[in-house]
Amino acid sequence: MYPQDLHYTKQHEWVRVSDDVGAVGITDYAQQELGDIVYVDLPRVGAKVEQGKVMGSVESVKAVSDIYSPVSGEVIEINDALATAPEKLNESPHGDGWLVKIRLSVPAEIQGLLSAADYEKYVAEETGH
């Protein structure tokens, strides 16, 4: 269910690292909880983000939810397609629905994130399933 090559947070974000760049998104559980996503507010390219700090928001029909950056660094790319097709977050949360790419300033932060198995366990405990 949750891809093995991603690292996860308890705020339901993920990061996929290749070299010193991390692609960041929200998890399948997060998109399910939110429902139909209609709007995404992302930081600008060049913005500095900090691990655990709010970097943007996603809005479903019903509610607004903050996005917390899973890593620290500089935003080098944003997923422009989401401006016109926010539903990609529902359809492909771990793929086409990625939000931003961040050049990692503290690569060691990754060690503190959850594995797919640990995240899945965390979600199961959260939901009592």
Added chain:
Amino acid sequence: MTSLKTTALHAMHRRMGAKMVDFGGWDMPLQYSGILEEHRAVRSAVGLFDVSHMGEIEIQGPEAGALTDFVTTNAVARLKLRQAQYSALLYEHGGFVDDILVHKYRVRPDGYFLCVNAANQEKDYEHIANVRRFQAAVELVSDRYTQLAIQGPRAKDTLQWLTALPLSVLPYYQFLDDKVAEIPARIARTGYTGEDGFEIYFAPEHSERVWTDILDAGQQYGIKPCGLGARNTLRLEAGMALYGHEIHSTITPFEAALDWIVKLEKGEFIGRAALVRQKEQGVTRKLIGFEMTGRGIGRDDYEIFLDGSPAGWVSSGGPSPTLNKNIGMCYLPSDRAKPGQRIQIIIRNQAVDAVTVPVPFYKRAY
């Protein structure tokens, strides 16, 4: 932890995989397949809602009409048998106790059936029952009814499979007592979505059967079970008020642009004196629609700025699936509550542009 109230269809909702939400103390379906999909089903075909959380109050007796007229703003005396009327219960100061539907179901002795908001039912009952000068019995009868809403352009076709009553002869805002799926039911041509449709009331023990039969009958038209999420986006597009948002205890019908449900000339009623005063003095704030022109979604309770200063608030706001815009309703100083006014809505500490527009946002074409 207080336990949530449930409707007779609670187990059904769970079995069918609805996502549930605490709505004013009731564990209700927020959505089944998704708010957007359900919304579109109602606009283009038909949707089925369990709205059994809504309350029902019966007023009967020789002076039931006089009592109902005294506690509501609209003209009960003008109601014909088997007609329904949108109305309001007010406090003496003119603020809303609730917005309601009044159905006249019997004459001599007169009988009125009020459909009221779920979270307000006890308060509404007390408010009415405390008026003791009329020969009428007031009873809170919510436990006796399941209420389902069948809404959309194919609502009539769907329901017609389950009743011998020729539905095309039932005009908007009228009702009849007949049967649905062989179960005695009150069938009203009313709704809260801006579409044609029906609200039916029947005994709770038959709930699962009637629910299932309606879904089966509507399958050929693409019926979808719907939750309160879609109910809210649908009513917002139709510019309909929601208690706790557009209307509450410190808002009057004139402020809420509901002048048409106030009949000052009908005689004494609770709240009339305050409304007469307000009519003389004029309202200071008024409800108007808006649509976002900047990027962002103005949501419930967000602050509104005019000329750089705080001037009002969003009563309800969100995306409009039908219009593909971000819309809402808001309170502004009444001299500025006119279409075409440029406003700014404070969204997460940023002022985002919007413009006022008339309501409703959506009007059905049939």
